[in-house]
Amino acid sequence: MIEIGELLNQIETYCVDCGIEETTFGLRAVNDGxxxxxxxxxxxxxxxxxxxxxxxxxxxxxxxxA
Incomplete structure (x- = not known):
């Protein structure tokens, strides 16, 4: 199973690569900013x-x- 720290790293990388804020990621991925x-x-x-x-x-x- 994935560790929370690893998941956060993946999310951070995704946000940087896509040029979005983490709140935007949360809204798009799970509808939670x-x-x-x-x-x-x-x-x-x-x-x-x-x-x-x-x-x-x-x-x-x-x-x-946006």
Missing amino acids: KFVSRLRNGKTIHLKTLTKVLTFLAAKPAREA
Whole structure:
């Protein structure tokens, strides 16, 4: 299973590569703008949410217009 630190690193890399904020990532991936900050602050993640995030990261969707 993936570690939270590793997941955060993947999210950070994705955000830099796509030129988006982490809040935007959270909104697009799981409809939660505070998702990344909650993870950093020690909140847990449900398997269903983890699956959504990993699927979003794997799909590498094109940059959407703001």
